[in-house]
Every structure is written in structure tokens, then in C-alpha cells.
Amino acid sequence: xxxxxxxxxxxxxxxxxxxxxxxxxxxxxxxxxxxxxxxxxxxxxxxxxxxxxxxxxxxxxxxxxxxxxxxxxxxxxxxxxxxxxxxxxxxxxxxxxxxxxxxxxxxxxxxxxxxxxxxxxxxxxxxxxxxxxxxxxxxxxxxxxxxxxxxxxxxxxxxxxxxxxxxxxxxxxxxxxxxxxxxxxxxxxxxxxxxxxxxxxxxxxxxxxxxxxxxxxxxxxxxxxxxxxxxxxxxxxxxxxxxxxxxxxxxxxxxxxxxxxxxxxxxxxxxxxxxxxxxxxxxxxxxxxxxxxxxxxxxxxxxxxxx
Numbered sequence: 001x002x003x004x005x006x007x008x009x010x011x012x013x014x015x016x017x018x019x020x021x022x023x024x025x026x027x028x029x030x031x032x033x034x035x036x037x038x039x040x041x042x043x044x045x046x047x048x049x050x051x052x053x054x055x056x057x058x059x060x061x062x063x064x065x066x067x068x069x070x071x072x073x074x075x076x077x078x079x080x081x082x083x084x085x086x087x088x089x090x091x092x093x094x095x096x097x098x099x100x101x102x103x104x105x106x107x108x109x110x111x112x113x114x115x116x117x118x119x120x121x122x123x124x125x126x127x128x129x130x131x132x133x134x135x136x137x138x139x140x141x142x143x144x145x146x147x148x149x150x151x152x153x154x155x156x157x158x159x160x161x162x163x164x165x166x167x168x169x170x171x172x173x174x175x176x177x178x179x180x181x182x183x184x185x186x187x188x189x190x191x192x193x194x195x196x197x198x199x200x201x202x203x204x205x206x207x208x209x210x211x212x213x214x215x216x217x218x219x220x221x222x223x224x225x226x227x228x229x230x231x232x233x234x235x236x237x238x239x240x241x242x243x244x245x246x247x248x249x250x251x252x253x254x255x256x257x258x259x260x261x262x263x264x265x266x267x268x269x270x271x272x273x274x275x276x277x278x279x280x281x282x283x284x285x286x287x288x289x290x291x292x293x294x295x296x297x298x299x300x301x302x303x304x305x306x307x
Contacts, residue, residue, distance in 0.1 A: 003114035006059070007052045007086075014051055014088055016096035018126040020218035023116075025084075027065070027104030028171035031194035032203030034133035038210045039101050041227050046089045051098065052119060054084040059105035059112060086119060092221040098125065104172045112172070113179035120185055128180050129217055130173040130189030131210050135196035139255035140238055144209045150188035151181025162193075188217065195255075198238070205231040 024039045042048075060082055070077040084102030091097065105112050120128065138145060147163070148156040168174075173189060180187035190213045192206040208227045215222040242248045 001058060001108060001111050003111050003118055005055070006108070006111055006115040007054045007119070009052050010050045011088075014096075014123060016088065016098075016123060018124055019095075019097045020220065021098040021100060021120060021125045021128040022131065022214055022218065023100040023128060023173065023176060024131040025100065025102060025104040025172055028169075028173065029132070029134060031133040031135045031196075031199040032192075032201065032206050034192055034194065034203060034206035034210055035131045037202060037204055037207035037227065038131060038214075039099070041207065041211070041224065042089060042099060042222075043087070043101075045223060045226070046091065048087045048089040048099070050085050051088050051123075052086040054086075054102070054105075054112070054115070056082055056084050056102075059084065059107055060103060061106035064106060065103065092223055095220060097218060097220060098123070109172055109175055110179075113176050116176060117179055117183045117185075120180060120183070125185065127186040127188065127218065128177070129214055130177055130187075131214070132173060132189060132191035133194050133206055133210070134191050135199045136193030137255070138193050138195050138259055139252050140195045140198060140203075140205075140235070141252065141256060142259050144206055145193035146209060146213060147191045147193070148188065148213070149177070149191075150186070151177060152186060152188075155186065155188050190214075190217075202234065204234055207231075 022042075024035050026036060030036055065082075067082060068080040070079075082103045084105070085100075087099045087101065088096055089099055100116065119125075134147075136145060145160075145162065147161075148159045150156045177187040177189055190210060192209050194203055194206055204227050208224050208231055211222050211224045211227070214220065242252050
């Protein structure tokens with residue numbers, strides 16, 4: 001399908017100057033629902049309107065990800081069809097920016113990428129920023145780590161790197177970053193590190209981190225105070241769950257030791273090993289297994305991404 005046939009322009013009076021495009025498509029890994037929470041917060045906090053709508057029927061596999069339906073007594077009441085949109089938002093200073101949100105397409109990735117590139121060039125987008133959230137062997141009591149990436153390495157120069165060359169599952173956010181970069185435009189993204197024992201519950205603290213990164217990278221004035229309140233509540237609940245069981249507390253302390261040892265370097269790591277009875281610090285998987293019981297109590301099921 002031709003890229004221009006994949007979307008329809010809804011409004012023509014868009015007046016933005018060199019805007020930023022934030023893309024946050026659901027469907028791929030969203031640990032702690034951080035991406036979903038960030039998108040929901042943006043749409044709930046800032047005035048927005050739909051600039052373009054994508055042909056979801058050409059991109060979405062309904063049988064693989066069946067939409068929700070309501071059956072009431074003796075009839076079907078409604079069906080919740082997914083939507084994939086480019087929205088224009090206005091930040092606190094009146095600066096307009098774009099948000100691409102909705103489900104990750106199942107089909108036509110290259111055509112979809114080309115369509116987004118057309119929109120980037122139509123509206124003079126100066127930089128695109130992708131949002132992601134990945135499980136990580138880290139404790140919730142330490143600062144949230146972030147992996148920053150860009151098609152131009154100078155954009156993220158000076159930031160900490162956590163991995164070298166690795167193979168990861170293909171996902172549209174990464175493919176879109178490549179496509180926008182190949183077209184000669186700035187493309188970057190952030191992946192927040194979610195404690196892997198919190199991947200199945202909402203973790204608003206990580207959503208706050210994503211918005212903070214977007215605000216700096218996009219030169220946007222964003223307010224995340226409502227998310228901060230939700231994050232404080234969630235943090236207290238997590239701490240209470242951990243403190244209620246000595247085994248849980250011990251497991252988190254072990255993760256803290258691992259985190260601190262890595263942060264201080266190899267020499268300090270050796271000294272930390274002596275503090276835990278000359279045994280090696282447990283792996284992330286081992287610690288995750290120890291925390292499984294209390295997570296089962298907290299876990300109300302992975303939040304569904306409907307943004």
C-alpha cells in the first residue's frame with residue numbers, strides 16, 4: 001500500500017514551528033506500563049486535537065489482539081475499536097508538539113514508517129523521540145536508569161551506557177527511529193529501566209522519568225505533578241509490601257548491593273562480595289524469584305495499553 005493511503009489528514013490548519021514528535025506505540029514491551037501512563041497523562045493534561053488518523057484496518061490484526069466488546073443481557077452494546085492517531089498538543093508555554101499514539105501496527109511496517117516520514121516532512125518536525133520501558137535487574141529504591149539512543153550519537157553523548165551490541169526483538173519504535181534517521185531527520189528515544197519484579201504492575205515513577213527526559217530532549221514545558229502524586233502512593237505501597245516480609249526485604253537489599261557494586265566499579269564489587277558471606281551477589285533472575293510471592297499479592301494483572 002502506498003504510504004499516503006495509510007492516513008487521512010483530519011485538520012489542515014496546523015500551525016506549529018519545527019515541532020517535536022513524540023511516538024509511543026503500544027503493543028511491544030511496556031514494563032510497568034510506563035509508556036502507557038506517560039501517554040495517558042499527556043492527553044489528560046494538555047489540550048490536544050487529532051491531526052491525522054491512520055487506517056487501522058490495514059495495519060491491525062484483530063484476531064491476534066481482539067478488541068473489547070460489551071454484551072448486555074440480550075444484545076451487544078458496543079465494540080472498542082483501536083485507533084492510531086497523530087495528535088497535536090500544546091505545552092504549558094504554548095509550544096505545540098506532536099504525539100503519535102495507539103497500537104503498534106501488525107502489518108505494513110515499512111509503509112507505515114514511510115507514512116510517518118511524510119508527516120515529519122509535511123510539518124517540519126525537528127526531532128522525533130520514542131518512549132519505551134524495559135525490565136531491568138535493579139531495585140526500586142535506587143534512581144531509575146535510562147538507556148538513551150539516537151541515530152546521531154552526538155545527541156546522547158556523555159550519557160551512561162548500559163549494554164554493548166546485543167540482538168533484541170524487532171519493534172516498530174526502533175524501526176521508525178531508523179526510518180526517520182535514514183530520511184535525514186533527528187531521531188532518538190529513551191527506555192526506562194523497570195525493576196523486573198514490578199513489570200506487571202503500574203509503576204508511575206518510571207512514567208515521570210520518561211516525561212522528564214522528553215521535556216529536556218524536546219525543550220518542552222511539561223507538568224508531571226499528578227503523576228508524581230501517583231508515584232509517591234505507589235512507592236509507599238511497594239515499600240510496605242517489601243517490609244512486610246523479611247525475605248522480600250533481604251532480596252531487595254541484595255539487589256541494592258548489586259546495583260551499588262556495579263555503580264562503584266569492579267574493585268568495590270569485590271569488597272561488597274565479602275559483605276555477603278563471600279558468596280557471589282545473586283543474579284537478577286534469582287532475586288526476581290525470591291520476590292515472586294509478594295508480587296503475586298500486588299499484581300492485579302498487566303494493564304492493557306489502550307492509548
